[in-house]
Amino acid sequence: MTGAGCSIMYLAVMVVSECVIMRIVGSVSCFFCGLVLIVHPAPAASDPVPDAKPLVAQDSEPFVEGVDTPPAKPSLPAPAEETVEIPPEPLTECDVPGALIKLADPVAGKSGSDAACGIAEPVRLNGVVVGTAAAKFPSPVTVSCRFAKTLTKWLRDDVLPAAEEQFGSPVSVLASGPGYQCRRRNNLPDGKLSEHALGMAIDISHIELDDGSRISIEDDWGAETKKGRFLKEIHTSACERFTTVLGPDADSSHRSHFHLDIGCHGKACTYVICQ
Numbered sequence: 001m002t003g004a005g006c007s008i009m010y011l012a013v014m015v016v017s018e019c020v021i022m023r024i025v026g027s028v029s030c031f032f033c034g035l036v037l038i039v040h041p042a043p044a045a046s047d048p049v050p051d052a053k054p055l056v057a058q059d060s061e062p063f064v065e066g067v068d069t070p071p072a073k074p075s076l077p078a079p080a081e082e083t084v085e086i087p088p089e090p091l092t093e094c095d096v097p098g099a100l101i102k103l104a105d106p107v108a109g110k111s112g113s114d115a116a117c118g119i120a121e122p123v124r125l126n127g128v129v130v131g132t133a134a135a136k137f138p139s140p141v142t143v144s145c146r147f148a149k150t151l152t153k154w155l156r157d158d159v160l161p162a163a164e165e166q167f168g169s170p171v172s173v174l175a176s177g178p179g180y181q182c183r184r185r186n187n188l189p190d191g192k193l194s195e196h197a198l199g200m201a202i203d204i205s206h207i208e209l210d211d212g213s214r215i216s217i218e219d220d221w222g223a224e225t226k227k228g229r230f231l232k233e234i235h236t237s238a239c240e241r242f243t244t245v246l247g248p249d250a251d252s253s254h255r256s257h258f259h260l261d262i263g264c265h266g267k268a269c270t271y272v273i274c275q
């Protein structure tokens with residue numbers, strides 16, 4: 001090999017060595033590397049690149065159970081207002097053991113917005129008897145036979161025994177509203193018909209005992225007294241018999257009485273509102 005040939009060979013070896021070293025340390029400042037990279041560019045990756053997956057759609061919000069309000073369901077058409085079918089003939093029988101009861105004339109709404117009011121099987125309930133003791137309403141209440149059965153059972157099996165146990169005195173008066181009232185809920189001018197308008201509800205404001213004492217929902221509810229505990233006990237037992245029980249804890253409209261009804265809540269009519 002000549003001297004010139006030897007020099008060229010030496011230069012080539014140096015260039016290749018420097019490029020290898022500089023590529024390992026990641027430098028791009030090597031002049032000769034630039035030349036080599038131009039002549040021999042780095043091989044492109046041969047694996048195909050997958051398509052990018054879209055992130056959460058812009059128009060959908062994440063739903064957090066128990067924190068957020070669930071997405072609204074499509075609204076259904078409003079159900080037709082409940083109407084009562086009044087039988088053409090007066091009720092001939094309403095067998096309620098222990099009830100002081102009389103059959104009543106048919107009760108129907110008038111016209112217009114009152115047309116849906118009425119009682120399918122109306123009775124007038126004077127009170128209930130247990131043994132020789134009678135607990136009476138100040139005036140007979142007008143309700144449906146079906147409601148009279150539920151109310152009588154609660155009074156005879158729960159309220160009267162609880163009063164005897166707490167106070168040692170039988171109940172003499174069950175102070176209540178009239179039962180039937182053709183009106184909307186909470187006496188509002190419009191809205192859903194009250195269960196009172198179907199003979200399926202009653203309001204009870206206080207109870208009087210034979211010994212003259214008085215247990216008032218307005219005065220005694222929530223008190224740490226015998227009377228307060230008695231009211232709590234019969235409120236709890238009411239929630240096992242009626243489908244709606246509203247007392248002073250429900251809202252200010254019920255601060256002075258228990259509202260009890262057997263209206264339908266939920267698809268199977270088994271949901272209970274107990275407040």
Ligand SMILES: [Zn+2]
Pocket residue numbers: 196201202203258259260
């Ligand atoms: Zn009521």
